Amino acid sequence: MSSTHLDRPSGVLQRAPSGHLGPSYKPKEEKPTATVSTEVTHSNVTILPQTPQLIALLTMIRNKATNRADFIFYSNRINRLLVEEALNHLPVLPHTITTPVDRTYNGVKFEGKICGVSIMRAGEAMEQALRECCRSVRIGKILIQRDEETSKPRLFYDKLPEDVSQRWVLLLDPMLATGGSALMAIDVLRSKGVPEEHILFLNLIASPEGAANFAQRYPKVRIVTAFVDQGLNEKNYIVPGLGDFGDRYYTL
Amino acid sequence: MTSPNPEPPLSPTTLQCTPRRASAASDHRVQRAHYSPPWANTSIIGIAGSSGSGKTSLSHAIIRELNLPWVVIMSMDSFYRPLMPEQSAAAFSNEYDFDAPEAIDFDNLVEKLRQVKSGQKANIPLYSFEKHARLDRTTTIYSPHVMILEGIFALHDERVLDLLDLKIFAEADADLCLSRRLLRDVRERGRDIEGCVKQWFRFVKPNFHKFVEPQRHIADIIVPRGIENKVAISMVTDRIHKTLAQKSRLHQVELKRLGKVSEDDPLSANVSILHHTNQIRGINTLLSRPDLDREDFIFYFDRLTAILIEKACDIGLTFKPCRISTPVPNETYRGFALDGEVSAVVILRGGSCLETGLKRVIPDCRTGRMLIQTNFRTGEPELHFYKLALDIAEHGCVFLLDPQMSSGGAALMAVRVLLDHGVSEERIVFVVYMAGKMGLRRLMSVFPEIRVVVCRIVEDLERRWVEQRYLGC
Known part of the structure; x- marks a missing residue:
């Protein structure tokens, strides 16, 4: 990835615009304004609906004054929304049943097996939300760290379900900055035989640059995110962002 | 894909909007159907009678017999007027006339009865006989289908009479009334016998003839012998059961009507x-x-x-x-x-x-x-x-x-x-x-x-x- 590409990510309509947010029954002037997600045109990116409630949750976890207990609780609530949204991208089959009051319900049944794969360590913070939606789901782990000498991401460890190639993979990492480690995690999954289109990448806050990198490298991987932020600073931190997710969740 | 927008946030999407009042106006046009809960138009039963005639035990007997959560008793004792300092001193030396209609705050009583009748919540004052004063707290009556109002002057005030659905007068011999009153005041209200006897002859008895007894003539039912009078109690409870059944039917009709109103x-x-x-x-x-x-x-x-x-x-x-x-x-x-x-x-x-x-x-x-x-x-x-x-x-x-x-x-x-x-x-x-x-x-x-x-x-x-x-x- 070239630095010029990072400077001008493709597919960005408008960085971090303002939006009047509120229920549809309220006239526009009664809806307060907030900064909402950057719009991107990549068809593989799904951004959660920017409801006032979601913005309030994001405000909580972005705020540096928020304590750890609240940070954990509110990030988990958003993570659950992400998992619920991601699961909707899985295929279903028609399934008609008879209800307890003897009526017919034209329902659906879930098709295919899934597993979670978290990119250590921050990705593990999203496992709780996944478990709350899918009780006994298998969860693999991938450890990728930045190499001190080359400052490139390097794979240190991976442990995945043996039949991972037969499963839909929910890849977990809360922050998508440049996308270096997430793209490497996808390389790992691909090398184990997981088709690109069977990977769903769940993340809380993405940068337009990271989203553009994904669209270019793996356009069939579905990204499900709560918010595409304004951009990256000179240290490649997402801005305004929320700081280091792992530190705030585990140690701060 | 469009080219990236280098502009920082706070962009043109924030925009001016002319305030619109139309929405407020249209709110008033919202069609609204009326619904009365089953406790609206509460039936109120008044039980009057001399002090010690057994009004309270009669009320309790009726409630016990009914055994329903939607029937409550309200005692007029709750509506004694708060006493001024000199009245309070008189009360402690048994010189204050609690058995005259003036001792009762009828305006407050009527207000609360109207609230109950219309199905609203009513905050009922609490009166302490030990302190001769209203307590700071109140008790709330909400959603009874039937309420029993008991007190020596339950059938005294015209405005109260208008709100009553059934008027009962409890009758008992004067000597029975006196002995009951003595026992109750000494045991439950911390009085001494001499004070009670003094009160009886000075206030209770004259007031009975002047104010209490006349209520007999406007009562629908006169119940002699109080709780021993099983026939009278079952007559009253039958009547309440009928009222409740009628209320339930009306409520059902009301619900059905609402279904029809809005069917399409x-x-x-x-x-x-x-x-x-x-x-x-x-x-x-x-x-x-x-x-x-x-x-x-x-x-x-x-x-x-x-x-x-x-x-x-x-x-x-x-x-x-x-x-x-x-x-x-x-x-x-x-x-x-x-x-x-x-x-x-x-x-x-x-x-x-x-x-x-x-x-x-x-x-x-x-x-x-x-x-x-x-x-x-x-x-x-x-x-x-x-x-x-x-x-x-x-x-x-x-x-x-x-x-x-x-x-x-x-x-x-x-x-x-x-x-x-x-x-x-x-x-x-x-x-x-x-x-x-x-x-x-x-x-x-x-x-x-x-x-x-x-x-x-x-x-x-x-x-x-x-x-x-x-x-x-």
Whole structure:
């Protein structure tokens, strides 16, 4: 990835615009304004609906004054929304049943097996939300760290379900900055035989640059995110962002 | 793909808007149907009689015989006027005339009776005979179907008489009255015998002839021998049973009428139906399968409830803009903070199934409770118990939780109870898993400004099976 590409990510309509947010029954002037997600045109990116409630949750976890207990609780609530949204991208089959009051319900049944794969360590913070939606789901782990000498991401460890190639993979990492480690995690999954289109990448806050990198490298991987932020600073931190997710969740 | 926009935030989408008042005006045109709960037009029974004639025990005997939660006694003792210091001194030396009509605050009594009669909440003062003063606290009477007003002057004031549906005069021999009064005042009200006897001859007896006895002539029934008079008691309770049955019938007719009024209306825009994504359809399929394990049922129901509550938060909560600093140096974010407290009220027993999901979204949510049971014989919803946060009227949003709604009777009643406790209509969000259209239309035709969040629209009048599956009995 070239630095010029990072400077001008493709597919960005408008960085971090303002939006009047509120229920549809309220006239526009009664809806307060907030900064909402950057719009991107990549068809593989799904951004959660920017409801006032979601913005309030994001405000909580972005705020540096928020304590750890609240940070954990509110990030988990958003993570659950992400998992619920991601699961909707899985295929279903028609399934008609008879209800307890003897009526017919034209329902659906879930098709295919899934597993979670978290990119250590921050990705593990999203496992709780996944478990709350899918009780006994298998969860693999991938450890990728930045190499001190080359400052490139390097794979240190991976442990995945043996039949991972037969499963839909929910890849977990809360922050998508440049996308270096997430793209490497996808390389790992691909090398184990997981088709690109069977990977769903769940993340809380993405940068337009990271989203553009994904669209270019793996356009069939579905990204499900709560918010595409304004951009990256000179240290490649997402801005305004929320700081280091792992530190705030585990140690701060 | 369009080219990147190098402009920082705060962009043209913020825009000017001319304030529009049209929405406020159109609100007044909302069609509103009338609903009276079964406790509106409360029947009030007045029981008068001499001091010691056994009014209280007669009232208690009637209540015991009825054994129903919707019948309450209100004693006129609660309405003694607070005494001035010199009157208070007189009272402690048994020189104050408690047995004259002037001792009673009839204006206050009439006000409270009118509130009860119209189905509203009434705060009844408490009077201490030991201190001869009103206490700071009050007791609340709400939603009785029948009320018994007992006191020596229950049939004295014209305005009270207008509110009474049945007028009873309890009669007993004077010597029996005196001995009863002596026993009660000495045992229960901390008086001495001499003082009581002095009071009797100075005040009670003359007042009886002057004010109490004349009430005999306006009574519908005169009951001699008090609680020993089984025939009279059963006559009165029969009459109350008839009144209650009549009220129940009227309420049923009322509910049916509301169904007809709104049969053809489209569902109100204030009813939000959860978007049926694959996951939600899949979960609904699992929940509807009679052979699903209870463990799985609870797991999937809780999962769905959390989604339902998230949706209710989107709809009901209000936010104010705020700007916060993120841990990244010099970075701020313009977001929202919650404005006003959110609380919940569960309609028991079914509503308790939604509490796990509620607590996943708002772990410290204050939760009131209301036990509304449908009488299996009449199909009539009945309010048995309720306990709400004292400051519920100030909450920014109140979620009312019930897993299922069929006729809408319980929901109508629950919303009415919230309104009577000062919660304004537009702050109520009724959260329900399954509902029939008829019930929803009824509810919205009576309370058009509440919001409803529902997961599934089902056939009308579906049996309440969800709570049975969830709770296992």
